[in-house]
Amino acid sequence: MVYESRLELAWLLLADFDPAIVAVAAQPFCLVADVDGRKRRHIPDFFAADVDGGP
Numbered sequence: 604m605v606y607e608s609r610l611e612l613a614w615l616l617l618a619d620f621d622p623a624i625v626a627v628a629a630q631p632f633c634l635v636a637d638v639d640g641r642k643r644r645h646i647p648d649f650f651a652a653d654v655d656g657g658p
Contacts, residue, residue: 611648618651626652 606612618624628650635644652658 607648615649618649623653624651625654628652 606615615627618627630646630648632650633644633646634650635642637643650658
């Protein structure tokens with residue numbers, strides 16, 4: 604994976620050794636959600652999924 608800062612690198616290293624995290628995805632991807640009736644979009648640097656399937 605590519606990272607832009609040492610903070611992102613530190614987060615990736617911690618996520619790599621966290622047994623609760625089962626998947627990590629990097630850009631480019633877009634999260635879309637309806638919030639208060641409006642469509643919201645966000646492009647995160649990284650996204651992690653835990654063992655329960657949640658973010």
